[in-house]
Amino acid sequence: MATVRPDDEAFEALFTAEYARVAGIANRVLADPHEAEDVAQEVFIDFHRLHSASAQYARAWLHRAAAHTALNRLRGARRRQRREVLSQAAEEGTQSIDPQKQVEVNEDRRRVREALARLAPKPAAVLVLRASGLSYAEVAQALGVGTGQVGTLLRRAESALRKEVTRGTSF
Amino acid sequence: MVDDPDAHSGADTRHYESCPECQSRYKAVAGDATHITSLLSAPDLHVDVASAFDRVRSAPAAQPRFGLRLPVLQPGRRPLMLALAATLAAVALLATAVAEGDNIFSPKTVTPVPVTVADLESLSQLSAYGDLTWTTRPNLQIAANEAEAKSISGLTPPKVATLPTGVSSTVTYAAMPRAVAVFTFSKEKAAAAAAQTGKSLPALPAGMDGAQLTVTIGPAVAEIYGNLNKPSSGSDLTQASLPQLIIATSSAPVATSTQVSVKQLEDYILTVPGISPELAAAIKAIGDPSTTLPVPVPIEFGTATRVQVQGVDAVALGDNTGVGAGVIWIKNGVVYGVVGTIKQSDAIDIANHLT
Numbered sequence: 123m124a125t126v127r128p129d130d131e132a133f134e135a136l137f138t139a140e141y142a143r144v145a146g147i148a149n150r151v152l153a154d155p156h157e158a159e160d161v162a163q164e165v166f167i168d169f170h171r172l173h174s175a176s177a178q179y180a181r182a183w184l185h186r187a188a189a190h191t192a193l194n195r196l197r198g199a200r201r202r203q204r205r206e207v208l209s210q211a212a213e214e215g216t217q218s219i220d221p222q223k224q225v226e227v228n229e230d231r232r233r234v235r236e237a238l239a240r241l242a243p244k245p246a247a248v249l250v251l252r253a254s255g256l257s258y259a260e261v262a263q264a265l266g267v268g269t270g271q272v273g274t275l276l277r278r279a280e281s282a283l284r285k286e287v288t289r290g291t292s293f
Numbered sequence: 294m295v296d297d298p299d300a301h302s303g304a305d306t307r308h309y310e311s312c313p314e315c316q317s318r319y320k321a322v323a324g325d326a327t328h329i330t331s332l333l334s335a336p337d338l339h340v341d342v343a344s345a346f347d348r349v350r351s352a353p354a355a356q357p358r359f360g361l362r363l364p365v366l367q368p369g370r371r372p373l374m375l376a377l378a379a380t381l382a383a384v385a386l387l388a389t390a391v392a393e394g395d396n397i398f399s400p401k402t403v404t405p406v407p408v409t410v411a412d413l414e415s416l417s418q419l420s421a422y423g424d425l426t427w428t429t430r431p432n433l434q435i436a437a438n439e440a441e442a443k444s445i446s447g448l449t450p451p452k453v454a455t456l457p458t459g460v461s462s463t464v465t466y467a468a469m470p471r472a473v474a475v476f477t478f479s480k481e482k483a484a485a486a487a488a489q490t491g492k493s494l495p496a497l498p499a500g501m502d503g504a505q506l507t508v509t510i511g512p513a514v515a516e517i518y519g520n521l522n523k524p525s526s527g528s529d530l531t532q533a534s535l536p537q538l539i540i541a542t543s544s545a546p547v548a549t550s551t552q553v554s555v556k557q558l559e560d561y562i563l564t565v566p567g568i569s570p571e572l573a574a575a576i577k578a579i580g581d582p583s584t585t586l587p588v589p590v591p592i593e594f595g596t597a598t599r600v601q602v603q604g605v606d607a608v609a610l611g612d613n614t615g616v617g618a619g620v621i622w623i624k625n626g627v628v629y630g631v632v633g634t635i636k637q638s639d640a641i642d643i644a645n646h647l648t
Contacts, residue, residue, distance in 0.1 A: 155335075174437060177435060
């Protein structure tokens with residue numbers, strides 16, 4: 123008879139509780155739901171191979187790994203190729219939106235992701251995690267910084283992203 | 294000033310409620326944050342958690358490797374390669390355990406074997422000559438505390454008497470239950486490897502096809518000093534915090550073989566056409582260790598010296614610059630390792646005072 127290890131049960135509970143959020147963080151970076159789910163599953167597989175699901179740092183680890191893995195993909199060659207077809211990918215499930223409006227939305231998203239890819243890892247991660255709905259305390263845990271530092275990190279990161287977006291449109 | 298109301302203390306909240314200037318700044322900050330969030334808008338995501346869990350649960354297990362792939366590190370952290378190589382040497386021993394006589398190899402002492410990194414990595418080519426499977430997959434886990442590490446491994450983590458100056462006292466425990474890997478020699482695979490060079494397979498000794506080498510590693514437990522509690526992505530080594538000091542113990546690896554002796558298996562693989570010079574060199578470097586555990590020392594990263602630790606022979610790596618050093622020894626059937634970004638003299642001192 124197969125036995126279920128306590129850690130397997132803990133992992134399933136962790137997965138059920140955090141999968142949508144982890145995928146959401148990746149989607150916030152990639153603006154591509156399919157690839158975001160790829161990232162989320164890769165992150166959980168990596169976690170399960172090396173860590174105990176009952177570890178106190180489990181959620182923070184997953185959040186940070188989702189952000190960094192997705193940002194790495196965003197910067198990677200594969201992503202650069204896929205970005206070319208971002209418009210088509212993003213249109214799935216949004217057919218009711220005015221096509222012209224959708225084209226504009228997709229162009230904005232592409233421009234912002236290019237800017238995000240040019241940011242240093244920490245500012246990019248802090249923006250993505252906060253925009254994904256994590257509280258200051260959760261962002262702090264994920265990035266291994268004090269909660270009091272998050273506000274300052276966010277302000278600097280927002281400023282850096284704005285500059286990069288502007289730089290990207292000024293050429 | 295932050296845009297997360299939960300991040301405000303009670304005093305901040307009371308001040309905010311009576312301060313128009315702060316309220317104005319809060320609106321500006323919150324407005325900026327809203328603008329950034331809208332910039333980072335993303336297509337709707339609809340997840341099917343149950344299906345996703347099934348996919349993750351059915352993901353193939355990590356494949357066993359006979360050999361060692363050294364991690365890629367930032368150039369500035371290259372000296373740590375030495376320490377990591379020493380730590381991971383125990384893993385490489387999977388490939389270096391060679392049976393003698395009654396087909397059982399159980400090392401009692403250690404000896405350094407100079408190899409190149411290419412030699413170590415080339416050992417993974419062994420998979421071209423047979424099938425590698427785990428009958429018990431390695432399951433290295435970060436434990437919540439010492440008691441959990443002991444529960445996972447069945448081993449008591451050794452105690453360090455005094456940490457060298459500069460090494461953080463923050464400790465993380467890692468543990469692994471016993472793991473078993475089996476290499477089954479395949480006539481078909483070896484013939485295919487030979488055919489790639491346009492040659493045929495030499496005559497097989499009796500019992501060679503299907504001969505199995507079974508290697509048992511662990512259980513193992515390690516104390517990792519340094520700020521590892523920062524979460525890091527396993528797929529992004531540049532973001533990882535590297536340890537300052539690792540104290541590891543593991544039951545000595547045991548290798549057994551069926552049908553032929555491991556020496557016969559080794560000798561035959563060396564005659565198969567297509568075997569790379571690097572793999573041949575690595576296998577030859579393993580030699581005929583009998584009851585001695587060879588510690589592969591990448592010659593690009595350091596030299597090894599023989600020293601005495603706790604009254605037994607040990608292999609010391611690195612030097613006294615503090616860039617990286619380690620010491621490995623076997624006592625009473627247990628492999629011990631002390632490695633880190635410390636001086637060699639500190640590593641030996643820690644080793645001699647482990648309890």
